[in-house]
Amino acid sequence: MSDTAKSDMPTPVAPPAKPAVGVAWLWKTRWFGVGFIVLLLALWELAAASGWVPSMSFPRMSAVLATWWELIVSGELFGELVPSILRMFGGYFIGVALGVVLGLLMGYFRFFYSLLEPITEVLRPIPSPAYLPIVILFLGIDDEMKVFMIAFASLFPVLLNTYSGVRSVDPIQLQTARTFGVTGWKLLWQIVLPSAAPYIFTGMRVSLAVALIVMVISEMVAASSGIGYFILSAQRGFKIRDMFAGVLTLAVVGYVLNRLFVAIENRVLAWHYGYTQQQRN
Amino acid sequence: MVSASEPFLIIRGLRKVFAAPGGTTVALNGIDLEIARGSFVSIIGPSGCGKSTLLQIMAGLAEPTSGAVFLDGRKVEGPPRSVIYVFQQYTRSLFPWKTVERNVAFGLENRESLSRDEIASRTRQIIALVKLTGFERHYPWQLSGGMQQRVAIARALACRPDVLLMDEPFSAVDALTRVGLQELLRSLWRELGLTVVFVTHDVDEGVYLSSRVVALSRAPARIAIDLPIELVHPRDQIVTRALPQYLEYRGRLLAQLFADEGLVATEAA
Numbered sequence: 001m002s003d004t005a006k007s008d009m010p011t012p013v014a015p016p017a018k019p020a021v022g023v024a025w026l027w028k029t030r031w032f033g034v035g036f037i038v039l040l041l042a043l044w045e046l047a048a049a050s051g052w053v054p055s056m057s058f059p060r061m062s063a064v065l066a067t068w069w070e071l072i073v074s075g076e077l078f079g080e081l082v083p084s085i086l087r088m089f090g091g092y093f094i095g096v097a098l099g100v101v102l103g104l105l106m107g108y109f110r111f112f113y114s115l116l117e118p119i120t121e122v123l124r125p126i127p128s129p130a131y132l133p134i135v136i137l138f139l140g141i142d143d144e145m146k147v148f149m150i151a152f153a154s155l156f157p158v159l160l161n162t163y164s165g166v167r168s169v170d171p172i173q174l175q176t177a178r179t180f181g182v183t184g185w186k187l188l189w190q191i192v193l194p195s196a197a198p199y200i201f202t203g204m205r206v207s208l209a210v211a212l213i214v215m216v217i218s219e220m221v222a223a224s225s226g227i228g229y230f231i232l233s234a235q236r237g238f239k240i241r242d243m244f245a246g247v248l249t250l251a252v253v254g255y256v257l258n259r260l261f262v263a264i265e266n267r268v269l270a271w272h273y274g275y276t277q278q279q280r281n
Numbered sequence: 282m283v284s285a286s287e288p289f290l291i292i293r294g295l296r297k298v299f300a301a302p303g304g305t306t307v308a309l310n311g312i313d314l315e316i317a318r319g320s321f322v323s324i325i326g327p328s329g330c331g332k333s334t335l336l337q338i339m340a341g342l343a344e345p346t347s348g349a350v351f352l353d354g355r356k357v358e359g360p361p362r363s364v365i366y367v368f369q370q371y372t373r374s375l376f377p378w379k380t381v382e383r384n385v386a387f388g389l390e391n392r393e394s395l396s397r398d399e400i401a402s403r404t405r406q407i408i409a410l411v412k413l414t415g416f417e418r419h420y421p422w423q424l425s426g427g428m429q430q431r432v433a434i435a436r437a438l439a440c441r442p443d444v445l446l447m448d449e450p451f452s453a454v455d456a457l458t459r460v461g462l463q464e465l466l467r468s469l470w471r472e473l474g475l476t477v478v479f480v481t482h483d484v485d486e487g488v489y490l491s492s493r494v495v496a497l498s499r500a501p502a503r504i505a506i507d508l509p510i511e512l513v514h515p516r517d518q519i520v521t522r523a524l525p526q527y528l529e530y531r532g533r534l535l536a537q538l539f540a541d542e543g544l545v546a547t548e549a550a
Contacts, residue, residue, distance in 0.1 A: 170373050172368055172370055172373040172374050173373065173374065173376065175342055175366075175368075175374075176366075176368065176374040176376075177387075178342065178360055179340060179341075179342065179360045179364070179365055179366040180360075180365070180387060180388040180391050180392060180440070181360060181362065181388075181391055181392050182391045186391065190391075191376070194376070194378045195376075195378070197378070271377055271378040271420055271422075272377070272378070274377075274420060274422055274423065275377040275420070275422045278422040278423070279372075279422075
């Protein structure tokens with residue numbers, strides 16, 4: 001499978017593979033886009049160095065990178081990042097687990113759907129920063145609060161997608177399982193769950209991005225450590241290069257997490273890509 | 282070949298009525314049928330006549346409005362252990378996340394209390410029987426249509442059912458693949474002493490495969506013809522299909538179907 005198909009970017013109308021003529025090969029590689037990023041960074045450097053953007057809030061890229069490197073080498077950045085990542089994963093996995101369980105129950109048992117659908121629809125649209133103050137009242141400003149915030153926000157995308165996944169299980173698969181005497185919880189575990197897995201992964205991917213956002217927000221509002229706290233306090237202390245370094249760090253973290261996720265997804269759902277590819281032909 | 286006819290599968294006064302927004306539809310209107318152990322019965326009829334509904338009720342996948350199905354003296358309520366249903370849509374009934382061997386082992390893992398080794402060896406055996414050795418680790422969607430339907434048959438046979446209920450199993454494959462599958466099914470039926478109920482809309486297929494053909498009328502379906510097929514075994518796709526006896530069976534069944542559909546099958550002079 002091509003790299004494009006594996007990446008998480010939606011792949012609209014794939015351009016027909018024409019034999020490369022002239023320099024056309026150039027923009028067919030990933031390096032073309034990477035080169036564009038490098039170009040933008042160079043422009044940044046130039047803009048800051050020549051004073052096009054006359055502001056102390058706009059340091060040269062090279063200075064930001066130098067500071068970033070120092071923060072990495074000194075271990076300071078990792079000191080902030082590690083607790084952040086741990087909170088994020090803690091909340092994310094709790095949210096995903098609950099989302100899958102509730103989504104399966106709602107999709108599979110009418111009782112749970114009737115019970116939980118209204119409350120889901122009421123709670124889901126509330127932006128997480130809005131209930132953050134309430135959560136602080138009950139859980140304080142420590143890890144419990146952040147893990148709760150992240151878990152709660154991660155829950156809904158997984159829940160909704162799992163529910164849709166369960167609803168779209170092919171009835172013929174369910175009937176087939178029934179003729180082999182597979183019913184009830186066994187049916188849920190053996191047929192419904194794997195069949196809904198592509199949907200569940202879609203939800204998990206959305207939730208991963210949400211978890212990262214909520215992690216940073218909750219650390220900016222109330223924390224004494226973490227990457228969100230680091231970025232905000234750098235800005236308040238006029239350590240502008242540190243601030244940019246923190247944001248760059250998040251870019252890298254987000255990128256790595258997503259690549260990791262895609263790699264796992266491709267392994268677990270290899271059958272799904274093959275199957276849908278086959279169906280299309 | 283066919284053993285002494287003790288009624289093994291009994292269908293009594295079966296009615297099925299579907300409630301729809303625009304009124305009710307009577308799909309089956311009092312079907313009575315007795316099927317002997319070890320027989321191969323084809324059910325033919327115009328499309329939409331309720332053939333599949335009848336088969337699903339026999340499989341315990343659907344409930345009759347009234348009447349009942351008895352298997353070996355016991356009323357069918359829910360899928361019986363000794364009956365396996367093979368769907369027409371093999372691409373949808375095979376589990377795409379399981380390899381061929383996992384698909385074939387599915388029934389064994391869930392129905393029987395066998396050790397891992399026993400499951401593995403039985404799976405291997407049955408895969409060899411449908412001539413898919415070498416494809417154990419493939420996924421169903423990597424195989425051709427005919428091969429996929431063989432996986433579905435293997436999965437059904439792995440549990441050593443007494444009865445195989447097949448709903449137009451070969452209608453989605455090309456003509457040559459279909460011949461191969463027909464021969465495979467015939468040999469499995471004879472070898473394993475199965476009772477097969479085979480739904481098809483293809484009269485030729487029904488006559489060639491079966492020891493008995495039951496033609497249903499248009500919905501609300503009743504039995505229009507119940508025809509024992511006394512063609513000798515072993516059969517041959519070319520020789521058997523040219524026998525006068527074969528042609529007579531075929532003619533009678535087609536005439537019934539055409540009449541039922543109000544179809545004029547003669548070219549104007």
